[in-house]
Amino acid sequence: MVGFFLSWPAEKITFRPKLWLYMELICHRISIPLKTPFVTSFGAQDYRTAMIFEMKHNGITAFSEAVTDKEPFYSYEDNTTAFHIIEAYLAEQIKDAPTPEKFIDRVKFVKGHLMAKAALEMLLWDYHAKEEGIPLYRYIGPTNGKAQVGISIGMAGPDEMKKQTSNAVEMGYKRIKVKIKKGREDEIVKNVRSAIGDFPLSVDANTDFSLEDTEALKVLDKYNLVYMEQPLDHDDVMDHAELARRINTPICLDESIISRDRARKAISSRACTVINIKPGRVSGFTESLAIAKLAREHGIHTWVGGMLETGVGRAFNVALASSSFIDYPGDTSPNEKYFEKDIVKNPFKMENGFITPNEGPGIGVEIDRERLEKVTIDRVRLL
Numbered sequence: 107m108v109g110f111f112l113s114w115p116a117e118k119i120t121f122r123p124k125l126w127l128y129m130e131l132i133c134h135r136i137s138i139p140l141k142t143p144f145v146t147s148f149g150a151q152d153y154r155t156a157m158i159f160e161m162k163h164n165g166i167t168a169f170s171e172a173v174t175d176k177e178p179f180y181s182y183e184d185n186t187t188a189f190h191i192i193e194a195y196l197a198e199q200i201k202d203a204p205t206p207e208k209f210i211d212r213v214k215f216v217k218g219h220l221m222a223k224a225a226l227e228m229l230l231w232d233y234h235a236k237e238e239g240i241p242l243y244r245y246i247g248p249t250n251g252k253a254q255v256g257i258s259i260g261m262a263g264p265d266e267m268k269k270q271t272s273n274a275v276e277m278g279y280k281r282i283k284v285k286i287k288k289g290r291e292d293e294i295v296k297n298v299r300s301a302i303g304d305f306p307l308s309v310d311a312n313t314d315f316s317l318e319d320t321e322a323l324k325v326l327d328k329y330n331l332v333y334m335e336q337p338l339d340h341d342d343v344m345d346h347a348e349l350a351r352r353i354n355t356p357i358c359l360d361e362s363i364i365s366r367d368r369a370r371k372a373i374s375s376r377a378c379t380v381i382n383i384k385p386g387r388v389s390g391f392t393e394s395l396a397i398a399k400l401a402r403e404h405g406i407h408t409w410v411g412g413m414l415e416t417g418v419g420r421a422f423n424v425a426l427a428s429s430s431f432i433d434y435p436g437d438t439s440p441n442e443k444y445f446e447k448d449i450v451k452n453p454f455k456m457e458n459g460f461i462t463p464n465e466g467p468g469i470g471v472e473i474d475r476e477r478l479e480k481v482t483i484d485r486v487r488l489l
């Protein structure tokens with residue numbers, strides 16, 4: 107039943123065939139306002155337009171979130187392409203609720219589209235952890251039981267950035283990351299350093315520079331940054347390796363690391379000493395865990411990034427960020443940093459710079475149906 111538009115809430119569908127045969131997959135397309143616009147080198151964003159997936163099978167309800175957005179600014183995927191790939195090729199591959207590993211193997215015939223694949227792969231992790239009756243953060247292996255939390259701060263005027271970064275230090279965040287762009291890098295870091303002293307600070311350039319900008323990037327060496335994230339092209343490794351030879355600031359790769367194979371190449375060419383793992387970018391948890399283990403074997407630091415996810419996607423990130431294989435603070439801020447009101451009833455709270463993953467089975471989120479309804483643009487039944 108592909109592309110069947112529903113005009114009534116999913117929970118009002120009462121027809122239930124034999125439980126073990128029943129499979130329902132719903133995509134809730136939502137638009138939820140951000141508290142303040144988030145400004146990166148790509149532009150300003152004031153809404154998160156997301157796709158929340160809900161699967162009902164075998165008496166279990168699982169959730170996930172695609173990390174794509176309206177526009178293909180972070181990567182080539184956007185909500186429209188991801189929805190198309192899921193509807194046309196991927197949805198039917200989860201009919202029997204395979205293990206996440208099996209699903210990833212099955213969908214190899216679709217090239218790329220890792221964010222679309224991640225949305226369903228992570229749905230299966232939630233499903234299988236719930237089937238076992240254990241929290242996802244335990245289901246995925248050795249855990250620290252909590253996640254160190256850093257904060258990602260978008261670009262703003264000098265006073266506003268001073269205010270936001272000083273507040274972040276006071277709130278107990280373990281690391282601050284500020285967005286930079288070409289031509290503003292020195293001014294931004296200088297201003298922030300003057301506000302927070304030698305507090306752990308990193309910068310994220312979101313691909314805004316090229317090797318020709320080496321001199322400008324070298325200027326940042328004096329600020330003793332924990333790392334500089336993805337200064338060069340989104341799918342580059344070799345130029346980052348060259349840049350790493352030219353500057354002292356450690357390089358962290360984000361956009362470039364799309365798989366364990368790409369991580370292997372980045373590590374062996376010494377393009378980075380830090381990797382930002384975003385499960386939604388690398389086709390899900392199977393690949394995320396493989397990258398984290400590979401990095402650990404090679405003494406490379408890892409942390410878990412975010413894509414302005416709602417409480418659903420955030421719960422996956424917090425579970426992963428609590429893994430023993432992750433050693434740096436991630437961008438897993440409490441929900442209230444981004445949204446006035448989230449679509450979950452149990453948002454994360456930060457205590458002393460840590461967030462504790464949910465203890466309920468799977469991702470452990472309690473969906474706020476009323477809020478979800480309010481921010482829903484439309485709802486499509488895919489299975």
Ligand SMILES: [Mg+2]
Pocket residue numbers: 310312335336360361382411
């Ligand atoms: Mg980044």
